[in-house]
Amino acid sequence: MSIILKTEKLRVEFTSGELRQTTKVALGSLDLEVNVGEVFGFLGPNGAGKTTAINVLLGFVPPTRGAAYLFGIDVRQPIARQRIGYLPEMTYYYKFLTAEELLRFYARIFGLPRAEADKRIDQLLKLVELEQARKRSIKSYSKGMQQRVGLAQALINNPDLLILDEPTSGLDPLGRMKVREIIQRLKNEGKTVFFSSHELGEVETVCDRVAIINQGELKATGRVSDLVAQHQANLEKAFLDIIGYQTQSAS
Amino acid sequence: MNTIWALAGVVIKEMYRRKDFYVLFVLTALITIAAGMVNFFDDPKIVRYVKDICMLLIWISALLIAIVTTARQIPAERESRTIFPLLAKPVTRGQFILGKFFGCWLATGIALLVFYVFFAIITGSREQYWPWLTYLQAIWLQWAMLAVVIALSLCGSIISAAPSSTTTICFIAVAGILLFGGHLNMVALHQSQPLQTIFYTIYFLIPHLEWFDIRDRVIYDWGLVNWLDCVLATLYAAAYTGLFLLLTWLGFRRKSLNT
Numbered sequence: 301m302s303i304i305l306k307t308e309k310l311r312v313e314f315t316s317g318e319l320r321q322t323t324k325v326a327l328g329s330l331d332l333e334v335n336v337g338e339v340f341g342f343l344g345p346n347g348a349g350k351t352t353a354i355n356v357l358l359g360f361v362p363p364t365r366g367a368a369y370l371f372g373i374d375v376r377q378p379i380a381r382q383r384i385g386y387l388p389e390m391t392y393y394y395k396f397l398t399a400e401e402l403l404r405f406y407a408r409i410f411g412l413p414r415a416e417a418d419k420r421i422d423q424l425l426k427l428v429e430l431e432q433a434r435k436r437s438i439k440s441y442s443k444g445m446q447q448r449v450g451l452a453q454a455l456i457n458n459p460d461l462l463i464l465d466e467p468t469s470g471l472d473p474l475g476r477m478k479v480r481e482i483i484q485r486l487k488n489e490g491k492t493v494f495f496s497s498h499e500l501g502e503v504e505t506v507c508d509r510v511a512i513i514n515q516g517e518l519k520a521t522g523r524v525s526d527l528v529a530q531h532q533a534n535l536e537k538a539f540l541d542i543i544g545y546q547t548q549s550a551s
Numbered sequence: 552m553n554t555i556w557a558l559a560g561v562v563i564k565e566m567y568r569r570k571d572f573y574v575l576f577v578l579t580a581l582i583t584i585a586a587g588m589v590n591f592f593d594d595p596k597i598v599r600y601v602k603d604i605c606m607l608l609i610w611i612s613a614l615l616i617a618i619v620t621t622a623r624q625i626p627a628e629r630e631s632r633t634i635f636p637l638l639a640k641p642v643t644r645g646q647f648i649l650g651k652f653f654g655c656w657l658a659t660g661i662a663l664l665v666f667y668v669f670f671a672i673i674t675g676s677r678e679q680y681w682p683w684l685t686y687l688q689a690i691w692l693q694w695a696m697l698a699v700v701i702a703l704s705l706c707g708s709i710i711s712a713a714p715s716s717t718t719t720i721c722f723i724a725v726a727g728i729l730l731f732g733g734h735l736n737m738v739a740l741h742q743s744q745p746l747q748t749i750f751y752t753i754y755f756l757i758p759h760l761e762w763f764d765i766r767d768r769v770i771y772d773w774g775l776v777n778w779l780d781c782v783l784a785t786l787y788a789a790a791y792t793g794l795f796l797l798l799t800w801l802g803f804r805r806k807s808l809n810t
């Protein structure tokens with residue numbers, strides 16, 4: 301199986317404050333490998349370092365040490381991002397544009413010819429169920445609709461690898477289910493999906509493998525079924541176990 | 552190139568879908584028309600006076616549009632987080648800056664054109680006289696000057712994250728140059744050392760935006776500027792614009808973009 305996303309001893313430190321005296325280690329030494337065609341869940345509680353790792357993969361934050369690769373290319377080279385789609389955490393898209401205009405703008409950035417872009421935009425708006433609202437400006441959209449516009453923009457270039465940062469956070473159960481359905485459909489099309497989450501319920505149903513991190517350290521990685529078997533509990537229990545949280549009932 | 556135009560297109564759409572421009576235009580138009588109404592005594596000087604007011608308002612409005620639009624671009628991209636999906640696409644940070652620059656410059660150019668058409672109609676209807684070439688020179692030189700202002704504001708918006716402080720500082724700097732920039736060498740002459748050297752250094756470093764101000768030629772109808780001078784002024788503006796854009800890029804190139 302070939303590896304599509306890889307990090308090697310990835311370390312990220314943030315320095316803050318006057319005179320740079322305080323150093324915060326957001327990621328200790330992260331080793332990850334994601335195979336082609338997998339749906340990979342990147343789990344951890346808030347503040348674990350998930351967004352930081354994703355920010356390194358996208359070139360927004362330089363690694364303090366270690367390296368990260370997409371398609372075998374170091375992420376410091378912009379070309380590594382040619383075949384990916386990315387959905388950031390909580391983004392408020394240009395509110396003076398309509399969904400259609402927004403997607404056309406992104407299509408132009410990828411240099412899609414007009415006819416192809418039109419076709420692609422129609423497909424995507426159908427996929428994320430925003431056909432009715434395509435000519436309305438984004439400022440009138442609900443949170444769930446915004447998130448679905450985000451998914452559509454991540455797919456505009458028909459990417460082979462999708463990196464989604466908490467795609468379901470802040471959505472209601474129906475919105476979450478729709479996002480899960482879309483992920484499932486992308487997997488069936490043979491795409492690789494790497495997504496971060498702290499919602500365990502959804503992970504169990506869609507992920508092939510997961511990695512669990514806490515405070516910048518990788519705690520466990522493997523198939524969901526294996527983790528559950530190892531800990532002789534459901535995923536939520538296993539997760540709490542792995543991140544070192546002692547449950548009350550374990551007396 | 553396509554990427555830069557796509558980025559610029561978004562900035563232009565934003566300008567004509569926001570209200571700032573319309574407010575400034577309506578204000579300028581109302582004040583000009585009101586000034587024109589004062590023409591009870593049929594004083595021939597009144598037309599000149601209306602032209603003067605209208606031109607001044609056009610200059611202030613264009614500066615405001617240019618600086619306010621530019622200063623908020625990059626902070627707004629970071630605030631709404633749209634910079635993340637954007638830079639995750641095959642867009643380099645250099646293209647991002649150029650796209651924002653051309654977007655702001657073209658948007659300001661469109662606004663400027665609307666203002667000048669209004670000016671030409673108002674004064675032409677009074678005087679039955681349309682010195683097109685003078686207008687063309689005036690608008691071109693003003694637009695070239697605004698390129699420097701926009702590049703400067705973009706540079707400022709990299710340094711300071713708050714659009715309001717960028718706007719204020721840039722507006723004061725630009726207004727200062729326009730009002731006093733040309734006299735600094737005279738001021739320097741009457742100073743003792745080390746002030747004299749400081750004033751001279753500033754005089755030689757600042758972009759002399761006041762050279763681009765040919766309002767008096769339009770108002771008093773003094774005829775055309777030498778075309779060669781226009782070309783030189785354009786090159787001068789291009790050099791400063793390039794310098795400020797380079798500084799912006801250097802500051803932004805390695806910037807860590809989380810949160």
Ligand SMILES: Nc1ncnc2c1ncn2[C@@H]1O[C@H](COP(=O)(O)OP(=O)(O)O)[C@@H](O)[C@H]1O
Nearest residue numbers: 314316324326345346347348349350351352809
């Ligand atoms: N710019 C920053 N400066 C200092 N600390 C930061 C910065 N960005 C993130 N952190 C810290 O790094 C840790 C990981 O954050 P993040 O990757 O956003 O977590 P997650 O996405 O898993 O919730 C947190 O403790 C956070 O406070």
Ligand SMILES: [Mg+2]
Nearest residue numbers: 350351389466
């Ligand atoms: Mg996060």
